[in-house]
Amino acid sequence: MNNKVSSIGVFDSGFGGLTVFKSIAQKLPQYNYIYLGDNARSPYGDHSFETVYQYTLECVEWLFAQGCPLVILACNTASAKALRSIQQLDLPKKYPNNRVLGVIRPTAEVIGNFTKTQNIGVMGTRGTINSNSYPIEISRFFPTLKVHQQSCPMWVPIIENGEHLGDGADFFVKEYVQELLQKSADIDCILLACTHYPLLIPKIEQQLPENIQVLSQGEIVANSLANYLQRHTEIESKLAKHSKKTFYTSGDIATFNAHASVFLGEEIKTQKMNSALLP
Structure with missing residues (x-):
């Protein structure tokens, strides 16, 4: 088999998708993987739907050109703003034999299993939260679940500047967590709907009562992908x-x-992406 047509592509706007990639590679170590971070144009969180769609499609097509018949958008913003358009508009016309999957649906399919109060918090970038993708998708699987959202615009810059372990991160972690908890006293599960955020889990948990569980997406997405490949x-x-x-x-x-x-x-x-290789 030609290796160039046999890898799983994993895409993110930057570094955060590596947390999902790590879980996928641990769960399914036998496969070949190509990871692409579009760091030159990140972060995607505050870009418009049109811009995120354009950037994501370009990177997906680049991964297709490298021989990836399956691409995982390990990015919540790209999953929220670009995935549906790519699946409905681009794949049928240009790449009918290829597939692109995101991180929102796999999470939505299981999130209700982690709450007893039927109240969950979702913390993400401004773009992900404003898209309302999580409440919409979760309602399809758990109609009675109440979703309380909180945007955390400072968290990605803090992490990407290597400040997530320092005291400077404490202020913004405390601020956003408290804002979320003020929306409902019944929240017993918080989903980190950005692949950067797992690096802040120790600081997040310091701001939470013991009864609130914090979920990151890596293991959930890895299990979903394993099931997808079986089917x-x-x-x-x-x-x-x-x-x-x-x-x-x-x-x-x-x-x-x-x-x-x-x-x-x-x-x-790491190797430099050659944009001239875009189709």
Whole structure:
């Protein structure tokens, strides 16, 4: 089998998707993976729907060109603002044999299993929260669930500037958590709807009573992907199984390598995305 047509693509606007990638690679280590971070144009959180769609489609098409018949949008903003358009408009016309999956639906399918009070909090970027993608998607699977949302615009910049372990992050963690909890006293589960946010879990949990559970998406998405591949043998059969992991960034390689070691817990060697390879 030609390796160029056999990898799983994992895309994020920057570094955060590496938390999802790490869980996927641990759950399904046998497959080949290509990770792409569009760091030159990140963060996506405050961009318009049209811009996020354009950027995401360009990166998805680039991954298709590298031989990825399946691409995971390991980015909540891209999943919220671009996934549906790509699935409904672009794949049928140009890539009928390829698939693009996101992180919102897999989470929505199981989130109700983690709450006893039927009240959950969702913390995400301004773009994800304003899209209302989570309340809409969750209501399809758990109609009685009450979703309380909180945008956290400062968290991604704090993390990407390496300040998430410092005292400076405490103020903004406390501020957003308190704003969320003021919306309902019945919240017993908080979903971190941004792939950067798991790096803040220790500080988030310090601001919460013990009865509130914090969920990140990595393991949920990994389990969903494993199930998807079992059900879709026409995709799974295309995937090479050499446990090869390749990383690309549209931004600065040295910067990406330094941040990636924080998100992955291991050092990697990244390659520069050649935008001229876009279809």
